[in-house]
Amino acid sequence: MILPKRLGLTLVVLVPLILLVAAPLLSILGQTLGSAAWSDVLVSRLSRNLTWEPLGNTMILGLGTAIGSLLIGGFFAWLVVMTDVPLARTLGVLATLPFMIPSFATALAWSSLFRNSRTGGSTGMLAGLGFDSPDWLAWGLLPTLFVLIAQYYALVFTVVAAALASLNGDAVEAAEMSGAPRRRILLGIVLPMVTPALLAGASLAFAAAVSNFAAPALMGLPVRMQTLSTRLFGMIEIGQAERGYVLAILLILVSAALLGVGNRLLVGRRSFATISGKGARRHRMKLGRARWPLCCTAMAICFVTTLGPILLLVAASLAPQGSALFSDWTLQFWTGAADPDFARGQAGIFRNPQIVKALVITLGLGVAVAVAAVILGVLAALVLTGPRIRVLTETVNQLSFLPMLLPGIAFGAAFIVLYGAGFGPVPGLYGTPLLLGLALTAASLPFAVQTGRATVAQIAGDIDEAARMTGASFPRRLVAITLPLASRGLIAGALLVFVNVVGDLAIVALLYTPDTPVLSVLSYRYASDGFQQFANAITVVILAISVAATALAQLLKGRRP
Amino acid sequence: QHLDGLSAADLLPQAQAEGSVTVYSFTSRIGRVEEAFEAAYPGIDMIGYDLSSTEQITRLKAEAAAGQTVADVIYVSDTPVVTTELLESGLLSPYVPPRVAELVPAQFTSPLLAQRLSTKVLMYNEETYPDGAPVDSLWDLTRPEWAGKVVMVDPLQRGDYLDLMTEIVLRAEEMATAYEAEFGAPIELDSGLRSAGEQFIADLFANDLVLVGSTDDVNAAIGTLGQEAAPIGFTSYSDRRDNAEEGWALQVANDVAPANGIVFPAVLALTAAPQNPAAARLAIDFLMGDDSDTGGAGFAPFYVAGDWATRTDITPHQDAIPLDQFNGWQIDAVKSAEIRAEVADLILTLQ
Amino acid sequence: MIAIDRLTKDYGTGPVVRDISLSVRPGAFLVLLGPSGCGKSTILRMLAGLEAPTAGTIRFGDRLVAQGGALSLPAEKRGAGLVFQSYALWPHMTVAGNVDWPLKVAGMAAPERRRRVGEALEMMGIAELAGRHTGEISGGQQQRVALARMIAPRPPVMLFDEPLSNLDAALRVEMRHELARIHAETGATSVYVTHDQVEAMTLATDVAVLNRGRIEQFAPPMQLLDQPASAFVARFVGTPPANLVPVRDGAWFGRHPAPQLAGRTGLAMVRAEDLRLTDSPAPGSLPAERIEVIPMAGQWLVTARVEGQRLTAVVPRGTALPDRLHILLPDSSPTIFPEGDPHP
């Protein structure tokens, strides 16, 4: 028997996936077995409100976000990477940022425009101009969808831009030769050629949207719109965790089915080998007169989705009153000494003795997890883009995608149960940063795998074959050939993982120790006692780190020919 | 256990030998307690974790499953869940320092020792309604003029709001009486509803109740200055102390029939097998405050207007209504826990 | 040194290499010749270890390297070099980097590597491009990089897939001589796919003519010309290849009887040099329509349509060639193939 090609690698990838993803998932599944939660969720008088309506909303949001993100993110990626648009680098950075902005800031931006009097308080700018927005514009599906798209188009952008950057010029030139107008080339040739990246970006956007809690909670609850994530959070919060877990499993099943179908429909047998072994010149499309209009359009989108929320977030860390963000700014929340008359005696965040330690640990964790996830990610990507092996390949695909959909708290708990105590010669990991790192690696895998796979799929088979002919071993080829060629995707993946880790709270909250404070926990601590400005200030710090990482990633990418 | 009977002074040597104590706390104020504790008992390292009640519960259960006990002491609210999920399953054990046993009323020492009391009560905007609360009964909230103008956190998102709803069901008889007082006729229950409490919840939701995600959202909704017709809603009485800083005009509606909401405890307990049993007890003793009027350094972070110490010898905060004049129901964690899930299901069908 | 036995390959769309057997001695230079899509590259890829055979075996010397459905020694263990039809250059490396990397993999020391890279680039006439990236050189230059990369480590088995197809005639002659020299020097057993008859004729020790995945003829090059084994080979090999004129019942095209063809039916092989052209009808001549005239080897190759079929004749340069010609078929043909494809 000839063993299927890549069987060894597939197994090598499966082992960590099983340990990091399948085991926790099964342990969560185990908790729901035999519980009444399954029937409550699926077939009781509660199931309509508990399950089906939220599921419907979730799917609308997930698919809507995926589509919206594809359109905007794809457009940006094309504009920045493939054309001679002015300010391309700036646009490139701005379009990456929304993913790093916490949802509540983006929601705040929407609210500050469209908020109506339904929840009292202060109203938005439109109301100030005498136009009270209708509820459908201020609350519910539409604004939630907007907030989600405004954030997650950045995912599609990041993945697709990486893929486009390694597109062979001549295929696009061939399309230009056909006389097709630019839009036609974009939609007919350029984007379809990076289908794996589109699928990866859309999958990530979908997963991020369906698991997002803040946006539907802020924008949806006032009109009683529930999604699976708000339900799931609520059920765990009120002590009915099993129901929450069942909902999560349901979400995973539905998403996995969608992912599977999407893969089959969009990828199929087609090849996306756009990095070919015949040298081709890079190619930037001339926009001509459309240059500036397109640049302005892009800038406008960036302003609404990036600069606006950031400005609000910064303001919210400077303004004493949440209802008057642009008055009485003070640096007290940042650098102020403890003053009993101010913020109940709380000193500014830079005087928090833990901030430096938290900063260092957060960065360390971010970098370590990014490296680990990207290594695993690229191996998984090789499996996914190589010859298919029945069942195994699809298992790798699904396992590497679903951690985003698992509730972080359950995921963290499962890690404690599975690896906390240790077994046999393996020491217990509970309370060590390693456990935190492992869990975060697992949780970040989707970013690494999806981005890696999108670029690895572009490498024509003969490029690796040529390396095999020289007698080079797999690791050698990986390091010298595959990694450099996929580097843009990997850098993008590492960036997404890093940002995800730096901002994560759900998993960290359950696994951190006071010895390993991280920024998100500090922020959470402030928020939990109502020191919102301090929490915002920390969030701004996290954002600043993410922006710095983005800039660094841009630099790294720019170095490559 | 023999340690339970020891005074703080007697616990100290062993506690110092243990050298540290780990506390899971639902509030970050544990940080300040930590400083004070380490100042008071040099050589004993207090390690504070800031974890929500849910996280504490999940963490303790996972620790138990993994056979690893990290926490010695927990400081938590959400008593209905804590009692069922943790106390009954043996993950916690109660402890009342002998020093305060006499100073805390019995209802607050069992099943777990309550350290202080917080609230989820009806509050209004005193700028919009300078003449006092615009309602005199919870039932007013079901009237058409309050349609779309009552704000609270989704009870299926936050345990304390579910506790509030549960208490209303538990107090069905009082609710029935209040109904008759408000509308002049005995209450008629819709089919499928079993009590005046359930009827109230149904009517409240039917009256376009506005749900939000957090207490801060409620505060902003009802408290923000400059509103012509501010909504009304349930939130924490203690948040009133932030009025000046946040630009709010929150005020509690105390004269509301039959009650304006709930008063619930934050409890202290030992984990089932603490690694530092003496230091753990010492920490609880410390958190209960010293013998001064305000409870001293150990209690200082919790001595705020709108929260009340359970110790009768601590002087109530001057800026707040004293507990005995406060018109809220004190919840019963055990009874609450019994019907809480049912109430949640009821609410689920109403949404 | 290379022995192929009953080799078959099926990508799932029907067999593309069918039941091929052949063997060549060590140091042989085997040329695979055949129409586009006949399976040449596939055979090369199976020899290289990049594709596992569906059935059949491949042996390198005594070593069984592949056996259909059971074993396929991976490419990196076979010690063969391959020039890809698609070049398969590594786009992130410079020209020199592409040539250097295999040497690095082979564990050569830096000075030796530098020498070999320089030598290989020099030989291919692309030394001054060493620092360029592969997207910054012309197609023919890329092809030469691919060739240099394969040759530099001097593998014991060399596989070439149309390695000179994008070079100009002059350069192709140069390169051909270089390859011949390298082959003579190293004695590496080589398998060479080409569409260029001259390359096939000059380089090969053995030629396999393939058609639809089958071997039509396996023979030394000259023998292909002199004794083609089938109509297909006759029509495929040679510059120009032979004409195949249908003969029915002893008559050319079934209409122009020739005494020496008496009773024969089939496809008669008629070499271009055996046809004669006149500008006026002659006894036994057939009217023809001139299609094109190509100067070659001091002669003219004239292609004309006769009875609806294209025939090519060689005539001395300067022959008068009006649009309407007359063609004189020979009296007979040395070889008449049965009509119809033996492998439908």
Place this chain on the structure above:
Amino acid sequence: MIAIDRLTKDYGTGPVVRDISLSVRPGAFLVLLGPSGCGKSTILRMLAGLEAPTAGTIRFGDRLVAQGGALSLPAEKRGAGLVFQSYALWPHMTVAGNVDWPLKVAGMAAPERRRRVGEALEMMGIAELAGRHTGEISGGQQQRVALARMIAPRPPVMLFDEPLSNLDAALRVEMRHELARIHAETGATSVYVTHDQVEAMTLATDVAVLNRGRIEQFAPPMQLLDQPASAFVARFVGTPPANLVPVRDGAWFGRHPAPQLAGRTGLAMVRAEDLRLTDSPAPGSLPAERIEVIPMAGQWLVTARVEGQRLTAVVPRGTALPDRLHILLPDSSPTIFPEGDPHP
């Protein structure tokens, strides 16, 4: 219809197209011939609009489509079709999809498109591959897809970059005839890059021979053979190309005086058919060493080393050819080029 004036292109590594001017009438078939890397593809890309000239102008008819540093009408507005040297197939589409897409862009109705796709694939002999993806067909098949894709919309200007380089000889003849037919039918002005002399001779109305970015000669095909403008052209064009024998002071190789060369110095063009070979020394013969023998057009092309230089002679098939030969140079040469490259 295409007029190029002082066209120059520099990628930043020195000019690769230098100051080229030429013009062809509508319907012309211009062939670009030249060694690898001489700038053929670059010229084609500038004509296509994919590359902007550094200096100089390009006109399509009256229309100025490119002017160095100032204007370059984008590719999609030029109405030209291009067969890429690298094929540039769209990997995510099937064979049929690749051919269909440009038709879709042109706004053709579905039935018409279906017809044209079918026709183009049929013409290229790849109709049965319509449903395959581009990674699942052979190199030659890919090249034919590229050709079909360009031809199907019948663009008014057709640009070909070595479109038949990966096809076998027989198919190449077929395709050449198809291209000639299409050109005759549509009258599309065509520019065709090739290394195949036969293609150049048969398809071209005009040939530009390029060398290092410059035009060496611009003439109809036959004229190139008969009157090469430079030693480079003489050495580059023809099957086989002419030999260039150094003459110094009236003597071949400066050592074998020939009366009619008296006083001449330079590179004498000596066609292969003007050389004679003998197996024994004859008066005035030079000793030679046989390198290779290639059967072609019913003759043998013999390459031999004489005085350290390779010379090619045409001899009748069957001539006796011992390893050591003797070569008889003609009495004179019609053309003697000055020595040295005019463009160093």
